[in-house]
Amino acid sequence: MSAKIKRIGVLTSGGDAPGMNPCIRAVVRTGLFNNCEVIGIRDGYAGLLSGSFEVLEARQVGGIIQRGGTMLGTARSPEMYEEAGQRAALQALRQHEIDGLIVIGGDGSMRGGLALAERGVPVVGIPGSIDNDMWGTNMAIGVDTALNTLCDAIDKLRDTASSHRRAFLVETMGRNCGYLALMAGVIGGAEVILIPEAPSTIEKVAEALVGAYQRGKTHSIVVVSEGSNIKVAELAQHLEELGVGFSTRMTILGHIQRGGRPSAFDRLLATRLGVKAVDALLAGHSNVMVGLRGRDIDLVPLADVVSRQREANLEYYEMAKMLAF
Numbered sequence: 001m002s003a004k005i006k007r008i009g010v011l012t013s014g015g016d017a018p019g020m021n022p023c024i025r026a027v028v029r030t031g032l033f034n035n036c037e038v039i040g041i042r043d044g045y046a047g048l049l050s051g052s053f054e055v056l057e058a059r060q061v062g063g064i065i066q067r068g069g070t071m072l073g074t075a076r077s078p079e080m081y082e083e084a085g086q087r088a089a090l091q092a093l094r095q096h097e098i099d100g101l102i103v104i105g106g107d108g109s110m111r112g113g114l115a116l117a118e119r120g121v122p123v124v125g126i127p128g129s130i131d132n133d134m135w136g137t138n139m140a141i142g143v144d145t146a147l148n149t150l151c152d153a154i155d156k157l158r159d160t161a162s163s164h165r166r167a168f169l170v171e172t173m174g175r176n177c178g179y180l181a182l183m184a185g186v187i188g189g190a191e192v193i194l195i196p197e198a199p200s201t202i203e204k205v206a207e208a209l210v211g212a213y214q215r216g217k218t219h220s221i222v223v224v225s226e227g228s229n230i231k232v233a234e235l236a237q238h239l240e241e242l243g244v245g246f247s248t249r250m251t252i253l254g255h256i257q258r259g260g261r262p263s264a265f266d267r268l269l270a271t272r273l274g275v276k277a278v279d280a281l282l283a284g285h286s287n288v289m290v291g292l293r294g295r296d297i298d299l300v301p302l303a304d305v306v307s308r309q310r311e312a313n314l315e316y317y318e319m320a321k322m323l324a325f
């Protein structure tokens with residue numbers, strides 16, 4: 001165990017994800033169990049730069065295990081991409097005598113962590129992002145809850161779609177990664193899935209919908225990832241003009257996907273990752289992210305996490321296409 005770590009800072013950064021709260025709880029209580037002081041840093045790196053720090057006690061993280069969002073607040077902090085911002089962050093950590101930092105967030109947040117680790121601060125990252133685009137973990141915190149939300153939304157849309165014999169175009173989040181859309185398409189029984197990893201054309205989508213209509217389907221669901229080469233509004237307009245049998249409607253699910261009570265899976269994952277992150281920091285590890293690999297929680301170098309992007313597995317794409325018949 002590292003003798004040096006006595007004060008641990010923890011922050012959540014980037015887009016929030018359901019499960020960040022149980023993760024903060026696990027970090028705080030594991031730190032306290034190991035006789036460390038845990039300092040919560042508000043609003044991600046922005047709070048680090050503005051000195052928004054508070055000591056977190058066990059009771060302050062009580063009653064948050066079931067809550068979505070993040071009790072610490074979060075922000076996107078472009079300052080951390082600049083040297084000046086990184087130097088200021090380092091100084092703030094030194095000033096508040098933080099011996100080690102735990103960063104819960106997505107890819108951009110891990111970049112900030114890497115920059116600080118390279119300047120000598122022990123940093124351990126925890127993956128939290130609904131996009132599931134991060135290298136080094138099978139699942140990030142929040143993905144499972146977001147998928148459950150998507151599943152519920154698609155089920156509801158299918159009810160109304162069937163009643164009116166309509167095609168619903170459903171846009172999911174995911175930035176440049178098609179994971180959410182692809183999995184939502186599989187579990188929602190979509191007729192068509194559009195993801196950045198498999199560019200398509202409006203004509204191909206129209207053909208698939210005409211086929212579904214002619215085979216007697218009462219509805220069609222088209223799941224469109226926000227990063228897809230075909231944008232949902234453009235698709236809706238063209239399908240109406242082309243005429244595919246079904247009339248069409250479009251739903252952009254947006255930030256609904258980021259909210260809600262964390263699922264059982266996310267609570268468990270967040271808890272395991274939080275405990276492991278503190279253990280890793282106390283054992284002297286730095287410049288790593290904790291990630292789910294198989295059934296285990298492993299350490300992955302932050303440099304690997306930020307230099308690679310996880311892409312959607314196209315086997316699922318082919319599977320969904322086959323099953324859409």
Ligand code: F6P
Nearest residue numbers: 015106129130131173174175258
């Ligand atoms: O990274 C999570 C995410 O929800 C993406 O899926 C989406 O593109 C982006 O964040 C939206 O960001 P914001 O909440 O800043 O609008």
